[in-house]
Amino acid sequence: MIEGLHENAGTPAVSVILPASNEAALIGACLRALGASHWPHRNPVEVIVIANGCRDDTADRARAEAHAFAARGWSLQVLERARGGKTGALNAGDAAARGAVRVYLDADVTVSADLLSQIHAALDTEVPRYASGRVGISARGWLSRGYARIWRQVPFMAQCVPGCGVFAVNAAGRARWGAFPDIISDDTFVRLTFTPAERLAVPASYDWPIAEGFDNLVRVRQRQDAGVAEIGARFPELLRNDDKPRPAPRHTLSMALRDPLGLAVYAGVALAVRLRPAADGWSRGR
Known part of the structure; x- marks a missing residue:
């Protein structure tokens, strides 16, 4: 049990930190799903939305959910x-x-009703722990849906605790680093701050949408790869905690037989990432 976690009913058991940049179209659904969470605990939840550099009404739409x-x-x-x-x-x-x-x-994530409570239970310990749920990768267009079908089966996504869009730590875990460094991949940085044995997967799911269209998929994949490379260059000591398995040829062949279109899209994006120069800036592609 984390010391002080249940000292009084006014102290939050969980703080949800939600950065949002120009997310007016998505922030309401994200917050409504969060607010509908099953929560059988005495101590409340606090949600902190950080509207950073917004040129839209993200902040106002977030405040509109406060009464609920x-x-x-x-x-x-x-x-x-x-x-x-x-x-x-x-x-x-x-x-x-x-x-x-x-x-x-992340502001584009939709959590299931049990995710928050299950993460709280997994992290209610004095030893450092990291947790996330079961990620559901969603897409609208046929090309991005094909990419998502294969990405779900990649060993890292299927067997590890990737934390895409949602990751959590307890007090002992958060004490492992100070301020977030100015890096591309904050989720990779935090995940690799913990050993594989310290990362916990809870069964509750959440929806994490990916970029739409080939060019946007390539740009996002380039940024992901750049983020991982940056971690290796700036924090090489963290790489000892990497547990990303390599896909076995037999597994790749099985995916090709089951979903040749999806694998063609996935492989095409990977090839384009290698051949195209990385674009400046960052576009989510939605």
Whole structure:
């Protein structure tokens, strides 16, 4: 049991830190799913939305959901930062958070009703732990759906705890690093701060949408690869915690036989990543 976690009913058991940059179209659904979570615990949840560098009404749409959180004794706080940058937003959220368990949530993610409670239970310990749920990769267009079908079967996604879009740590785990460094891949940085044995997967799921269209898939994959390379260059000591398995040829052949179109799309994106120069900037592709 984390010391002080249940000292009084006003102390949050969990702080959800939610960076959001120009996410007006998605922030409402994300917060409504979070607010509908099953929560049988005495201590409440606090949600901190960090609207960073927004040129739309993300902050106002987030505040519009506050009454629903207050109705169940939870809090929803919206911080606005004129300057963009996800790691800066994460640090601002951490500075405002009071919960022993920290859940870092992307604004395009939709959590299932049991995810928050299961993560809380997994992290309710004094030893350092990292947790995430079962990721459901979703897409709209036929090409991105084909890519998603194969990506779900890649050993890293199917066998490990990737934490795409949602990852969480307890107080002892959060003590392993100070401020988030200014890096591309905050989720990779945090995941590799823990050994494979310290990473816990809970059965509850969440929906994580991917980019739409070939060019956007290539750009996102390039950014993902650049983020991993940056971790290796700046924090080489973390690589000892990497447990990413290589796909066996037999597994790849099986995927090709079951879904030749999906594998063709997936392989085409991988090839384009190698052949095309990386684009400047960042586009989610939705």
